[in-house]
Amino acid sequence: MHYILEHLEPRLYKWCQLEYEHISKIVGNEQLIFTNIKSKSQKIKLEKLGKVEKNSVVNLGLETKKICILDPFAPKTLTSEDRKRFDYFIFGGILGDYPMRARTKEELSSKLPGAETRNIGKEQMPTDNAFYVVKEIIEHGKKLEELKFKDSPELEVKEGESIIMPFRYVLVNGKILMSKKLEYLLKTKKGF
Ligand SMILES: C[S@@+](CC[C@H](N)C(=O)[O-])C[C@H]1O[C@@H](n2cnc3c(N)ncnc32)[C@H](O)[C@@H]1O
Numbered sequence: 270m271h272y273i274l275e276h277l278e279p280r281l282y283k284w285c286q287l288e289y290e291h292i293s294k295i296v297g298n299e300q301l302i303f304t305n306i307k308s309k310s311q312k313i314k315l316e317k318l319g320k321v322e323k324n325s326v327v328n329l330g331l332e333t334k335k336i337c338i339l340d341p342f343a344p345k346t347l348t349s350e351d352r353k354r355f356d357y358f359i360f361g362g363i364l365g366d367y368p369m370r371a372r373t374k375e376e377l378s379s380k381l382p383g384a385e386t387r388n389i390g391k392e393q394m395p396t397d398n399a400f401y402v403v404k405e406i407i408e409h410g411k412k413l414e415e416l417k418f419k420d421s422p423e424l425e426v427k428e429g430e431s432i433i434m435p436f437r438y439v440l441v442n443g444k445i446l447m448s449k450k451l452e453y454l455l456k457t458k459k460g461f
Pocket of ligand 1 (some may be wrong): 359360365374387388390394
């Protein structure tokens with residue numbers, strides 16, 4: 270099983286870096302490949318977290334029928350049966366935007382026209398949450414409807430001040446899945 274993260278932001282923002290670190294903890298660095306990593310400094314930061322590839326996943330020559338692209342606009346939903354069918358699960362290294370601009374479709378799915386796509390619900394999840402959900406379905410045989418979610422959670426950033434995160438988060442032991450480092454960044458920074 271290979272989990273591929275195609276980095277599609279112009280820079281490796283702090284938020285992306287911390288999210289990618291969290292993803293590496295979720296799926297393990299042996300199974301994780303970062304593609305489309307153009308700069309040497311990005312490569313140095315990411316090679317502790319997984320394999321790093323300069324080329325876009327589009328140009329890696331992977332067997333198209335073994336590819337599953339995780340895309341919120343995909344017509345089909347991922348099931349544990351897909352484990353038998355696919356070897357590569359590809360995610361967009363794209364920051365959440367609200368409202369969604371269908372960037373995964375435009376910048377990834379449309380560039381690999383023979384590959385299958387799957388959604389894990391119609392709501393946009395942070396990338397690390399999407400990895401967690403796919404791992405639960407593919408490696409642990411869970412059904413999407415067995416997982417619990419919280420939409421647009423409110424996070425207290427300072428006493429008396431909170432922000433709404435306009436995304437769907439998976440609940441793990443009753444709490445939204447967010448790395449402590451990302452939570453700290455949210456509480457201490459204004460922009461990313
Ligand atoms: C934060 S999301 C960005 C989605 C982007 N705004 C769009 O409109 O396509 C980052 C990545 O997580 C995965 N993802 C997030 N939510 C998903 C969902 N509901 N279904 C499938 N993939 C999802 C996709 O691979 C997506 O490229």
